[in-house]
Amino acid sequence: MAEEKVKKEKGPKLADPNKVSICPATQEMIERSHALGIETVFDRAATMKPCAIGMQGTCCKICAMGPCRLPLPKKGIEGKDDRKGLCGATANTIAARNFARMVAAGTAAHSDHGRSVAEVFLSVARKETEDYKIKDPVRLRQIAPHFGVDTTIEKDGEVKDRNLDEIALEVAEKAWAEWGKPEGTLLYLDRAPEPLQEKWKKMGVMPRNIDREVVEIMHRTTMGVDQDYKNIIKQSTRCSLADGWGGAMMATDLQDVMFGSPSPLQSEANMGIMKEDHVNIIVHGHEPVLSEMIVAASQSPELLEYASSKGAKGIQLGGICCTANEILQRHGVPPAGTFLQQELAIITGACDAMVVDVQCVFQNLANVAKCFHTKLITTHPIAKMEQNNVIHIEFDEHHAMEDAIKIVRMAIDNFENRSADVVIPPYKETQIAGFGVESIEYHLGGTFRGSYYTLNDNIINGRIRGVAGVVGCNNARTKHNEEHITIIKELIKNDVLVLTTGCSAIACGTHGLLTPETAAVYCGPGLAEVCETVGIPPVLHLGSCVDNTRILLAATEVVKAGGLGNDLCDLPAAGSAPEWMSEKAIAIGQYFVSSGVYTVFGYHMPLDGAPELKSYLYEEMEKIYGGKWDCEPDPVKHAHKMIAHIDKKRKELGIDKARERVLMDMADRQALEA
Numbered sequence: 001m002a003e004e005k006v007k008k009e010k011g012p013k014l015a016d017p018n019k020v021s022i023c024p025a026t027q028e029m030i031e032r033s034h035a036l037g038i039e040t041v042f043d044r045a046a047t048m049k050p051c052a053i054g055m056q057g058t059c060c061k062i063c064a065m066g067p068c069r070l071p072l073p074k075k076g077i078e079g080k081d082d083r084k085g086l087c088g089a090t091a092n093t094i095a096a097r098n099f100a101r102m103v104a105a106g107t108a109a110h111s112d113h114g115r116s117v118a119e120v121f122l123s124v125a126r127k128e129t130e131d132y133k134i135k136d137p138v139r140l141r142q143i144a145p146h147f148g149v150d151t152t153i154e155k156d157g158e159v160k161d162r163n164l165d166e167i168a169l170e171v172a173e174k175a176w177a178e179w180g181k182p183e184g185t186l187l188y189l190d191r192a193p194e195p196l197q198e199k200w201k202k203m204g205v206m207p208r209n210i211d212r213e214v215v216e217i218m219h220r221t222t223m224g225v226d227q228d229y230k231n232i233i234k235q236s237t238r239c240s241l242a243d244g245w246g247g248a249m250m251a252t253d254l255q256d257v258m259f260g261s262p263s264p265l266q267s268e269a270n271m272g273i274m275k276e277d278h279v280n281i282i283v284h285g286h287e288p289v290l291s292e293m294i295v296a297a298s299q300s301p302e303l304l305e306y307a308s309s310k311g312a313k314g315i316q317l318g319g320i321c322c323t324a325n326e327i328l329q330r331h332g333v334p335p336a337g338t339f340l341q342q343e344l345a346i347i348t349g350a351c352d353a354m355v356v357d358v359q360c361v362f363q364n365l366a367n368v369a370k371c372f373h374t375k376l377i378t379t380h381p382i383a384k385m386e387q388n389n390v391i392h393i394e395f396d397e398h399h400a401m402e403d404a405i406k407i408v409r410m411a412i413d414n415f416e417n418r419s420a421d422v423v424i425p426p427y428k429e430t431q432i433a434g435f436g437v438e439s440i441e442y443h444l445g446g447t448f449r450g451s452y453y454t455l456n457d458n459i460i461n462g463r464i465r466g467v468a469g470v471v472g473c474n475n476a477r478t479k480h481n482e483e484h485i486t487i488i489k490e491l492i493k494n495d496v497l498v499l500t501t502g503c504s505a506i507a508c509g510t511h512g513l514l515t516p517e518t519a520a521v522y523c524g525p526g527l528a529e530v531c532e533t534v535g536i537p538p539v540l541h542l543g544s545c546v547d548n549t550r551i552l553l554a555a556t557e558v559v560k561a562g563g564l565g566n567d568l569c570d571l572p573a574a575g576s577a578p579e580w581m582s583e584k585a586i587a588i589g590q591y592f593v594s595s596g597v598y599t600v601f602g603y604h605m606p607l608d609g610a611p612e613l614k615s616y617l618y619e620e621m622e623k624i625y626g627g628k629w630d631c632e633p634d635p636v637k638h639a640h641k642m643i644a645h646i647d648k649k650r651k652e653l654g655i656d657k658a659r660e661r662v663l664m665d666m667a668d669r670q671a672l673e674a
């Protein structure tokens with residue numbers, strides 16, 4: 001007791017750098033933060049424990065009679081579960097409402113991002129802006145038919161390509177309408193395999209328009225409306241599909257059209273990409289409409305000259321979170337870190353400006369920036385900060401380049417104001433990033449069939465055991481990057497090809513998993529052989545979190561190429577978000593599950609207080625959509641749950657024998673070599 005008191009008087013607990021991250025750069029910067037007396041998320045996580053009832057998902061605060069708290073009794077539920085809130089809401093109803101609201105928030109975030117992109121695209125199509133162009137006309141022609149827009153025209157009995165401007169305008173208007181059209185269902189749903197569409201139709205979960213599904217969740221989960229957890233989850237499915245096969249998918253496509261579709265390129269990752277003698281600008285957030293302009297501005301000869309006039313050797317851009325992935329996959333700009341490294345990038349003392357837009361931005365950045373010379377610049381009308389050291393430069397697509405130049409200039413001017421010692425942790429790794437549906441086809445597809453045929457062939461013959469999507473955040477309640485990296489290493493060791501996005505992808509880059517050389521070091525013999533033959537990494541970086549839609553479409557291509565069933569749920573594939581924290585991750589998980597994918601989350605799921613709801617999500621959903629939720633905090637077990645599912649699917653497809661043969665061949669070969 002006495003000891004405890006002494007501890008409390010000493011002030012808040014500090015995080016142990018070696019216990020909270022596996023990344024040496026992160027560990028060193030946490031140490032520095034302690035030396036300088038600057039608090040970060042890691043220390044706050046050590047000081048503040050999460051609410052145990054919230055963790056169970058059974059705290060209801062949707063009306064002022066509550067919050068009503070319904071934790072699971074310590075000895076479990078014996079016999080009848082009669083826990084209820086003041087209105088009578090059961091634990092299942094409460095946890096389902098909380099879950100649905102996370103899906104709504106996540107869908108809103110991705111889809112509002114998509115809406116901004118669609119709005120900019122509409123300005124481009126209407127020729128109202130000069131700063132953005134159509135960089136990838138092939139992509140535009142490819143997506144146009146999904147909006148019901150013709151790409152050819154018949155004239156005098158001849159079929160000709162239609163004028164690109166006309167296509168752009170029609171696509172832009174059709175896309176724009178998807179957020180609020182009065183009738184019908186979302187146009188992109190027809191990109192899913194037919195049997196999946198049939199399931200959605202039968203269940204009545206085809207999203208009507210994006211905004212409506214989000215609003216309907218808010219309505220259904222308010223006091224006294226939907227009180228059947230299965231019905232609430234049904235709407236969560238419809239809303240999440242409006243994200244994955246709607247808002248997020250359009251965000252990816254229209255970004256590709258305007259900024260170019262990614263193709264594999266080489267870059268680096270981690271805080272060591274910052275340079276002491278350069279102006280360092282860190283862009284952080286999600287929407288590439290701004291960061292695209294900052295990339296262009298920072299490469300302009302005038303601004304480079306201006307930087308040199310201030311004594312800098314150049315301008316180093318770096319990214320945090322999904323903005324990092326966006327400018328990495330299209331321009332090779334290196335990420336400086338994941339979600340949990342945002343404060344630390346400033347603690348280097350070398351960050352001349354941090355430019356943020358929306359999502360995953362810590363309010364504490366302002367407090368950290370105050371300790372250094374760093375200019376913290378907010379740019380989005382919906383995301384400001386209250387602290388008075390934050391500068392707001394509102395970004396507008398109609399004068400995009402002008403805004404970007406202003407921001408870059410401000411960073412250059414700030415270069416000479418560096419106040420603290422600069423300590424950039426000397427860690428960075430090389431990476432290959434920027435894979436997409438087409439580049440996977442190019443590298444792993446058949447040369448003459450032009451489809452996913454060769455990939456399928458390698459799955460069928462068992463060299464590739466299956467495919468896993470490992471995605472999502474960092475969470476200060478788990479050890480930074482450890483789960484991502486452990487799970488992914490375990491998967492590739494067992495011949496599972498990994499597709500990654502979001503902060504998971506940045507973690508992979510940071511820990512050196514995104515190079516072709518990784519194959520020889522970490523992969524099982526089958527996957528190593530494929531990767532070495534075609535020269536790709538066993539872990540493919542597919543972009544940001546909205547680009548999870550690339551994974552859906554790649555999986556659909558695999559189904560189309562044949563031999564592996566006729567729906568996404570037939571594939572030897574699984575999804576994972578090992579260190580999730582955002583509501584967006586729940587929306588993504590729900591659309592993957594509702595698209596037929598077995599999806600395992602790490603850390604915990606806020607469902608333990610509602611066992612029936614939990615078993616509905618973990619077991620019953622599979623009977624409806626072919627996919628289901630699961631949760632496993634232990635990373636090795638987590639990977640093996642995914643592998644077991646992959647093996648189960650191989651067996652159902654009747655290709656489990658092929659793999660046994662391959663393994664025998666390998667063993668024989670190794671025996672021969674020995």
Ligand code: NFS
Pocket residue numbers: 286321322339359360471472473474501502503504544545546581582584585
């Ligand atoms: Ni995804 Fe991207 Fe990272 Fe999580 Fe945040 S950046 S949208 S939410 S933390 S992966």
